[in-house]
Amino acid sequence: MNPRDLPDDLIYLLVKGCFVDRKGAADTVKANLYLLAVCQRWRRVALPIVYSTVAIQYGSDPEDAKEDNKVATQRGSDPGDAKVATNLGLVASAGCAQAVGRIEIRVFHAVDPFPGLAEVIRLMRTAAEEWSGARTLAISMNPDTRVFDKFKVNVGEYEDEIGRTSAGLAATMPGVRHVVFDEYETNFIARKLYGQLAAFYSGQLRSMLSQHPITVHPDCTFKQLEHAKIWHQGRDGYQHPRVDPRNLVSLRLPDWPSAHSWAPFSADCGTDTIEFPSLKRLEATYFNIGMENETEEDQSCNKRLHFPALQVLSVNCSENDCPLLRYAVLPPRMDAVDIKLDDRAVISAIDRILETAQGSSEVVLELNSIPLQAAPEAAPRSYQ
Template sequence: MHIHKLPDDVLHGILQHSCYFQYPDFYKWKRLLLLLSICKRWRHLAIPLVYNRVYLSYYDQSEDTSIVDDEPVETIKGAKTKTNLDLFVINNCASLARYADIRILFTSNAFKGLNQTIERMKSVLKTWSGIKTLSLTLVNDVYFVEHQVTAELYDAAQINQLTKELYNLIPGILNLRLKGSRLDRTNKHLYGKLAGYYNNQLKQLSSRHAIGLSDNIYFAQISKLDILLNSENGYKLSQMCTTSLVHLNIRGVPVNYRWASFKTNNDVEQIVFPHLKTFNISYLSSTPSVDRTGTELYNNGRLKIHFPVLTKLHLWSPLGHCELLASAIFPEKMDTFDVLGSSKTMQVLSNMRIPQVKKLYLNVASTTSNIRHATLQLINKILENSPGSKKNKLIIHEDSIQIDPAVIEWSQLTLLHIGAQINMDIALKVIAKLPNVDELTFYNFVAENIPEEAFALKNTSGCHNKLEALNSSITKLMLGHNELGHSKDAVITVIKYLSVRLESLSLFGAQVAFDTDMSEFVNDYSHIYPNLTNVTFRLLTAKVL
C-alpha cells in the first residue's frame, strides 16, 4: 500500500514515532520541519507533533565557542540564544507546546541568563499553560563555580523572584527535570525553590543536581522521584508522600540515612510504599558524619520498610552498607534483584529470604579481610536460596578473592565476571562448574599452566587429534590479559585452545599486546572444529572488556 493511502491514524502513528527522541535535541527538531513540507495532509497531522517542544539555549558571547556564524541564533543583551520561538510565532503554534527545554550555559551569572530567557518567552506568550514538562539546565562558568567554595554568592530575594516568574510563565508543569554542575551551590537553592512551587502538582521530579528542599514540601502527587541528596541539608528530604510513588531513585545516601521523610503517620516501626515498582538506592562511597537524631533506617532493628508490589530493586553500596536489606520486607516474587556490595553485603543476603526473581544480579565490589575467605560459600548459599531465578549474574570485581573451583557451586549462573587472577588450570575447572553460563569474563587471565595438548594446535591440522569439547553453553568469552612475563605464543595458544574446546562459542574477545589475525587458524582447523566458523574473534590491543 502506498503511504498516501494509509488511514490517518496509521500515518499519525508513523509520524509520532518519527518525531520522538528520548533526549532533547534542537538540531534533530529542525530536521522534523521537513515533515511539514510534504503535503497538506502531512502538515495537518505533523504540526501538533513537531511544534510540541520549545527550545531555548542561552550563551554568553564571550564564553561560548560552540556557535558558528552560520547557525540560526539571535542576540539578546550581549548574549546569544539558539531557539525555535520565532517559528512558534510565525506559525501561531505556541498553544501546541507541551515540552520546554531551557539551557543557560557557560555564563558568568546563570540567574541573569534565566531572567532574560523568561522575558524572551513572555514576548511570545505571557503564559505557556500547555507545557507539562520542563527541562532546566543551569551551568555557570568555571570561575564562578570555584569562587562559591569560599563564598555564598546567591541572593535569596532574586531566587524567589525568578522562580515565581518562571512558575507564572509555565504554571502547568507535571514533569520537572533539573540539570547542572554538581559543584554549583547556588543552583541547589533555585532548584529547591522551583520544585516547591510545583510540589502540589508534580508527577515526576528528576534532578542530577542536589537540591535544597524546605521542610514543608510534601509532593502529594509524585509518582517518580529521582534525586541526589543534599549534603548541606544533612542529607534530608522534605516530607515525601509514599502513597503515589511508583519509581524511586535516591543517590548520595549516607550510611545512617534517616527515613523519617517517608513516614506519613505516627507509626515509628514501619513505612509502607504501597505502589512502588522500581527502587534504586546508591549509598555514598565514603562515610560522612550525619546527625542520627530522629527516626533512623535501622532504628535498633525495629523499623520495617514494606514494598508489597516492588518488581525491581537496584542497590549500590561499594562499602557494603546494607541496613536497607536488613529492614526491608519484599514481595514473594520480583522481576529484578540487583545488588552491588561487599562480602559483608553477601553475608546479609545469605541470611535473608530473597524473593523468587527472574533476574538475580550480584556484584562483589570490595571485601573486608575477616570474611574474604568465606565469600564464595556465601554466594553459593544466596544462589541456593533463589532457585526460581531464570537469569543469574555474578560479577566479582575484587581481585583479592581467590577463586577455588572446589568450593563454588554456581550451576545456576548465566553470566560470570571474575576480577581475580585466573590461569588455565583454574579456568578449566571453573568452566566445568558452569553448565548454564552464557557469558564468561576473566578480567585478569594469566597464560600459565597451559595443558600440553594445547600445543598440538601448533602442528599442521592434518596430523592433529581432535581435542575433546568442554561441557559448556558459553557463547561469549572475554579475557583480559596482563601480558608482562607472558610470550605472544603462550597467549595465542590459550586463545586457540579455548576456542576449539568451547563448541557453543560465538564471540571471543581478548585484550592482547599485539595485532592478531585468526583467519588463517580458522581456515586450517575448521574442518576438524566446524564451530570455529561461527566464532567472531575480537583480539585487540585496546581494552575490549
C-alpha cells in the same frame, strides 16, 4: 501501497520515530524542522509533534561560543547580539501553542545566571497564556567551569533573586506536573533555585528527576509524587525532599549516603513502619564514603520500610552492610532483583530477602531474574 495512501496514524508514528529529542535547544529545533519539509500532508501531521516542545537556550557552551563569535565577527555583527536560540516564534506563528506540552530551558552563564533567566522569563511571558497545556518543565543551568569553579559562591547573596526568578518561572507555567533538573552538579545556586521552583508545584507534581541534590524547605511536602529520582552524590548535608510515600510508583536513589535517613518519607514520626503501598520499582545506589556504618544504637532509631507491591528491586552497595535491605519488608513475589554488594554483605542480604517472605503461605520467593554480583571469595550457600 502508494505513500500517498498511508493513513494519518501511520504517518504520525513515522514522525514520532524521526523526532529528535535531546539536549540543546538550538540543535533540537534545527533537526526537527526538517520533518516539516517533506510535504504538505506530512507537515500537517508533524506540526503538533515538532512544536510540542518550546526550547529556549540563553548563551552558548564555551566551546561552541568560540565558533559562534568567529562567525559573528566574519559577518560584521556583535558576537553578543545572538544570545537566545528558541523556536518560540515559530510555534506561535504556526498556531501550535495549544499543542505545547513541554518547556525546555537551558542557560549558559559565568557566575550569575539571573540576567539570562530574566531574559528567558521575559520571552515566556509573551506566550504563556497560550500554552496552558504545558505539563513538563526541563531546566538546566550551565556555568562556565573555567570561571565558576574559581569563585566561592555565597548563595545567601542571591536569596532575593532566587525567590523572584522561581516565582517568575512558576507563574508562566502554573500547570506543570513533571520537572527535570539537569547539568552541573556543584552549582549551589541552581540547587536552591530548583528547590524553590519545585516547591511551587509541591501539591501537583507527578514526577521529579534531578541530576544533583536540590535544597527544599523542610516544611514542604510533595504529596502527589509518583516518580522520583534525585542524585545526592553521597552527601548527607542534602536531605531528600519530603515526599508522601503513598503515591510513589518508582523511586530511584543514586549515590545515596549510606547513613541517610528515610525520615523524609514519613509523615508520622510516631510510627515504626513507613508504608510504600504503590511502589513497584526501587533502585538504590549507596555511596561509599569510607566511614564505619551506624552504631547499634543509631540503627535502632530507623524505621521498617514496607514495600507490599514491589516488583523490581535494584541495590548497589559497597559497604559491609546495606541499610535498605536491613530495614526493608519485601513481598513474597517480585519480578526481578538485582543485587550488587560487598562480598561480606551478600549472604546476609539474601537471608534478609528470604526472611521477609517467610510469613507468606505462598511460594517463599518467585523471581524471573536475580543477577547477583559479589567477590569470588564469598562463601557458597544453598537455599531451598
